[in-house]
Amino acid sequence: MPDMPPELRTISTAELAQIVRAFADSDLRELRLVVGDVDLLVSRNEQVDGAAPARPAAPAPAAASAPAPAPMTASAASAPSEASTADGSAPAVDRTGLVPVHSPAVGVFYRRPAPDKPPSVEVGSAVAVGDPVGTLEVMKMFTTVPSVVAGTIAEICVEDATLVEYQQVIMYLSPAAGA
Amino acid sequence: MAIRRVLVANRGEIAVRIIRACRDVGIETVAVFSEADRDTLATQLADKAVCIGPVQAKHSYLNADALLVTALHTGCDALHPGYGFLAENAEFADECARNGIQFIGPRGDTMRGLGDKLPARETAERLGIPVVPGGTLDGSAASAGAVLKQIGLPLLVKASAGGGGRGLRRVDDSADLAGALAQSAAEADAAFGNPTLYVERYIERGRHIEVQIVGDRYGNVIHLFERDCTTQRRYQKLVEEAPSPVLDDAARKAITDSACRLARGMGYEGAGTVEFLFDLDTGEHYFIEMNTRLQVEHPVSELLTGLDLVRLQLLVASGEPLPVSQDEVTMSGHVIEFRVNCEDPGNGFLPAAGTVRRWRPPAGPWVRLDTHMEQGQAVPPYYDSLLAKLIVWGDTREQALERSRRCLAEFAVDGVPTTLPFHSWLVAQPDFIFSNLHTTWVDGNWKGARRP
Numbered sequence: 001m002p003d004m005p006p007e008l009r010t011i012s013t014a015e016l017a018q019i020v021r022a023f024a025d026s027d028l029r030e031l032r033l034v035v036g037d038v039d040l041l042v043s044r045n046e047q048v049d050g051a052a053p054a055r056p057a058a059p060a061p062a063a064a065s066a067p068a069p070a071p072m073t074a075s076a077a078s079a080p081s082e083a084s085t086a087d088g089s090a091p092a093v094d095r096t097g098l099v100p101v102h103s104p105a106v107g108v109f110y111r112r113p114a115p116d117k118p119p120s121v122e123v124g125s126a127v128a129v130g131d132p133v134g135t136l137e138v139m140k141m142f143t144t145v146p147s148v149v150a151g152t153i154a155e156i157c158v159e160d161a162t163l164v165e166y167q168q169v170i171m172y173l174s175p176a177a178g179a
Numbered sequence: 180m181a182i183r184r185v186l187v188a189n190r191g192e193i194a195v196r197i198i199r200a201c202r203d204v205g206i207e208t209v210a211v212f213s214e215a216d217r218d219t220l221a222t223q224l225a226d227k228a229v230c231i232g233p234v235q236a237k238h239s240y241l242n243a244d245a246l247l248v249t250a251l252h253t254g255c256d257a258l259h260p261g262y263g264f265l266a267e268n269a270e271f272a273d274e275c276a277r278n279g280i281q282f283i284g285p286r287g288d289t290m291r292g293l294g295d296k297l298p299a300r301e302t303a304e305r306l307g308i309p310v311v312p313g314g315t316l317d318g319s320a321a322s323a324g325a326v327l328k329q330i331g332l333p334l335l336v337k338a339s340a341g342g343g344g345r346g347l348r349r350v351d352d353s354a355d356l357a358g359a360l361a362q363s364a365a366e367a368d369a370a371f372g373n374p375t376l377y378v379e380r381y382i383e384r385g386r387h388i389e390v391q392i393v394g395d396r397y398g399n400v401i402h403l404f405e406r407d408c409t410t411q412r413r414y415q416k417l418v419e420e421a422p423s424p425v426l427d428d429a430a431r432k433a434i435t436d437s438a439c440r441l442a443r444g445m446g447y448e449g450a451g452t453v454e455f456l457f458d459l460d461t462g463e464h465y466f467i468e469m470n471t472r473l474q475v476e477h478p479v480s481e482l483l484t485g486l487d488l489v490r491l492q493l494l495v496a497s498g499e500p501l502p503v504s505q506d507e508v509t510m511s512g513h514v515i516e517f518r519v520n521c522e523d524p525g526n527g528f529l530p531a532a533g534t535v536r537r538w539r540p541p542a543g544p545w546v547r548l549d550t551h552m553e554q555g556q557a558v559p560p561y562y563d564s565l566l567a568k569l570i571v572w573g574d575t576r577e578q579a580l581e582r583s584r585r586c587l588a589e590f591a592v593d594g595v596p597t598t599l600p601f602h603s604w605l606v607a608q609p610d611f612i613f614s615n616l617h618t619t620w621v622d623g624n625w626k627g628a629r630r631p
Contacts, residue, residue: 015557018234018529031622086249104229105232105245106229106231106232106245106248106249107245107248108248113562137248138244138245138248139244139248141244162252163229163248163249163252163253165230165231166214166230166231166232166233166239166245167214168230
């Protein structure tokens with residue numbers, strides 16, 4: 001849209017989500033997009049080839065990570081949403097290098113696979129790709145939430161038996177070397 | 180009020196409308212949103228907002244489980260469906276009830292009785308409400324003669340089993356009838372595997388007139404008079420007004436009586452709209468269907484009567500009786516509503532998407548704007564294209580029109596196409612000014628009605 005005034009040469013969060021989704025569905029290894037103030041870098045490579053974005057604003061190192069628009073939910077959580085407290089409410093914590101695990105649906109998150117079983121993971125637990133890290137219940141339908149990378153659980157962001165939003169960060173993993 | 184927290188199971192302007200009505204009476208709200216609607220007015224105004232799914236409606240706003248789990252775990256005791264999405268889904272209404280969530284609308288079984296056109300027509304006939312003369316036939320020339328005598332010409336032949344224009348045929352001359360029936364039956368058989376036909380009188384010059392009703396669980400029903408929605412394009416309403424310029428007091432009484440009789444007969448609870456076709460040539464009205472929800476154009480009746488329909492919905496859903504009797508519902512002045520859609524009126528009203536670069540709505544006395552838009556807001560391509568409803572009140576229709584012209588001239592939107600140029604043209608047309616139009620008038624008179 002070349003006829004746009006400079007202050008509006010930007011990308012909406014919805015458009016950003018579409019771009020990330022399109023990237024996830026493509027065979028591309030890396031995509032860099034600069035529109036006005038937005039400098040977006042999405043990459044599947046471990047070593048990011050493209051020039052690093054000038055600002056760390058876009059938490060693009062969704063590297064290796066899921067096809068979901070991960071950075072979006074972490075940074076753009078709506079203000080009145082209590083359910084989003086996991087996201088961005090503790091700016092003091094340095095999560096560099098950590099990989100988020102997102103809720104695949106809106107539902108109730110349980111740390112245990114069953115009431116009489118121990119929690120699937122604790123902070124410090126080692127997990128492989130696909131290992132269960134918790135359970136999600138949507139109207140009596142229970143599904144396992146799998147880990148997206150191999151590594152150790154660095155932080156658990158939601159309380160047991162609470163409502164989580166679609167794509168809300170449930171926990172952070174510290175990826176194993178070479179994962 | 181018994182209801183304390185409402186899940187607003189919708190988006191856009193209607194979500195904002197519901198949140199505001201709740202806030203006015205001290206009810207808390209939980210907004211739900213898809214990823215496309217994170218930064219919108221409804222999520223900002225609600226007491227709480229929860230992301231329930233991706234952009235596709237079937238995984239978010241139409242996802243019954245996502246809505247219910249959110250309602251249950253955010254402490255909601257009621258759910259308002261708005262319009263569209265799950266608003267007229269009887270199973271969803273039942274599912275809410277089973278989970279102890281008050282669905283703000285009629286009961287599931289009421290919706291089932293009115294949901295499909297044929298059962299609704301039978302219900303109306305049983306209650307003595309006029310329906311368009313017609314009937315089903317097997318396609319033979321023998322039965323056709325009898326039907327023709329009963330219905331008269333011109334008539335419309337339709338496939339009983341389906342829609343989409345298959346088998347649809349207008350017959351003006353009795354000599355053409357047998358051939359038309361045979362052709363339509365063959366088309367219906369090929370398309371739907373069922374050659375049964377339905378014929379009804381073709382209303383050459385009809386006005387779309389609907390009656391707003393509200394019922395409570397104690398059998399009380401009131402109407403809020405009619406809305407005239409004749410300015411439409413291919414059954415898509417563009418402008419609604421009240422009172423109807425073509426009804427006299429006797430016709431108004433007849434049509435509102437019919438609507439209330441249907442609602443009483445169904446034990447209708449909540450707000451609903453009974454739609455009629457009004458034949459300009461005979462002055463008769465015929466039942467078409469009943470919409471078991473709050474409608475887009477409900478503000479027209481609100482400005483006409485001074486009643487807040489969403490507030491009434493909340494009251495009757497809380498189990499309270501209607502706070503007003505029919506005698507206390509009066510109409511005053513004239514109201515016109517214009518739908519500002521994100522569509523290109525010069526290109527067959529093709530829906531568009533994009534970012535609103537400039538948004539300068541009109542204002543002033545007796546002007547209401549129901550909208551969720553603001554400057555810089557994205558219009559996602561996934562949902563209904565309604566951006567705003569401009570509703571204008573005047574002491575007379577003439578005054579409402581004058582005010583409308585001024586408002587439409589003030590209204591400036593850049594970045595996306597809108598239906599505003601169509602409305603500006605419409606309010607200058609003698610046929611609209613003198614109410615000489617009928618339901619297919621826009622298709623024949625607006626040069627951009629079809630895609631080039």
